Amino acid sequence: MTDMAEVRRRPGRPGRRPGAADTRGEILTAARRVFAEKGFDKATIRGIARAAGVDPALVHHYFETKDGVFVAAMRLPVDPVAAIPLIVSGPREEIGERLVRFILTMTGEPAARERILALLRTAMVNEQGVTMLREFFASAVLGRVGAELGVPPIRMQAAFSQMLGVVMARYIMRLEPLGSADTEELVGLLAPTIQRYLTG
Amino acid sequence: MTDMAEVRRRPGRPGRRPGAADTRGEILTAARRVFAEKGFDKATIRGIARAAGVDPALVHHYFETKDGVFVAAMRLPVDPVAAIPLIVSGPREEIGERLVRFILTMTGEPAARERILALLRTAMVNEQGVTMLREFFASAVLGRVGAELGVPPIRMQAAFSQMLGVVMARYIMRLEPLGSADTEELVGLLAPTIQRYLTG
Known part of the structure; x- marks a missing residue:
């Protein structure tokens, strides 16, 4: 069973600049705007820092990576990128089961589920929302898992x-x-389906 | 290959009552309201006729069945109920392939696809919309196919x-x-998945 606590969204480091009441919040507000305008792939830490009027080092300080900014800006309940090692490690013939358990466990928690459903609803009716989610999942999540496992993109998808x-x-x-x-x-019901796509 | 022309939405009989300029359209307007208020399962031809201020026989005349009223009222591009015999007939070991081809062919046509996506978007953000679609698919489509094939509901779903x-x-x-x-x-990619759910 995947330990959800290990992949919880990193809250960002708590340190604050002296005098900056909510620099972290301002970075996230700017990040949401930048991701909406440019999508995930074309957004950069530098561009987000510029939009927030802060030094890029500060964005790295709070969120480490562009993935980290995205996960915090979208309030994803878990960081899918952090979950990748937990999914891909372990016996290859059980990866379908690990992946199904991970998704079911995550969506079984009401607060996490509500956040995911809210994102899906936004993406369904909002062109910018769907571009952001598509690029994040395609590049940062499915692309990386596929590369780790040697699975072609269409099978990951x-x-x-x-x-x-x-x-x-x-x-x-x-x-x-x-x-x-x-x-x-x-x-x-589902693990054999996922197993066949990934290793069949 | 499934012939999409055979399952196109029945347009309803063209006959009009003398003096009734758009009785058919009025029935459909009333039907949309009744389906939204009561869902698919609890809506009745009699209730729709009452809401439209016409005789139930007239609703039967135009649309034959409650399914027919629903398909016309929701402007579904094909009648899934009419498609059932095409899917379930033929070799049982190829049913996964027939079903996948049917869905891909239907959603491959831009006009049909746009109508389906519009319904999905409405259902995603609208509680009444989702209730209608759920009940129609669960009762009128999946329930009937499952009963024909002897497949448990969870596998159909x-x-x-x-x-x-x-x-x-x-x-x-x-x-x-x-x-x-x-x-x-x-x-x-997909037919073996569907085949396994339905006969595995």
Whole structure:
């Protein structure tokens, strides 16, 4: 079972510049604007710092990487990039099960789920929202996992589409019995699908 | 290959009552209100007729069944209920492939796809919209196919979730290369998944 605590969103370092009441918050506000305008791929730490009127070193100080800024700016409940090592390590023939358990555990927590559903809803109806999410998932998450595992992008995306569809069918459409099925039943149903996409 | 022309939305019979300029349109307006208020399951032809101020026989005349009213009221590009016999007939070991081809062919047509995406977007952000769609798909579509094939509801819903996720990943998130992959590649990738849910 994946330990969700290990991949929780890094809150950023607590240190504040003297006199800067909410520099971190100002960086995040600027980052949301920059990500919306440029998408994830074209946004840079330097550009976000410029938009916030701070030194790029300060953005690195608070968030370390562009991924880190994005995760905090979008208030993602977990950092998918930090979760990658937990998913890809361990027996290769159980990766489908690890991935399904990770997604089900994360979306099983109401606060995390609500945040994810809010992002999906925004992306569904907002062109900028969908561009940001697409680029973040394609580059920072699926691209990296695929590269680690040697899995072609289309197979990573097929696996992603299955898990996206399950989350939507359970928590947005609320189909029953899928919506209230327990983790073990869903792992039995879905893990072989994900396993085949990733290693089949 | 499924012939999409056979499952196109029945336009309703063209006949008009003398003096009733757009009775059919008035029934559909009333039906949208009734489906939104009551959901698909609790709505009745009688209730829709009452809301439209017409005789129930007239609703039957134009749309035959409650499914038919729903398909016309929601402007679904094809009637999923009419498509069921095409999907379930033929060799059982190829049902995954038939179902994947049907969904890909339908969503490959821009006008049909736009209508489906519009419905999904509405459902994502609108509680009444999601209730209508859930009940229609669960009862009228997935429930009937499952009953025909002897497949438990949760397995039907897992198959639905894979196809929902693919349509969203391709046409709303526009992930590449999934978004522009051709039908044969997608059938090779997805048909075994659907086949396993339905007969595995």
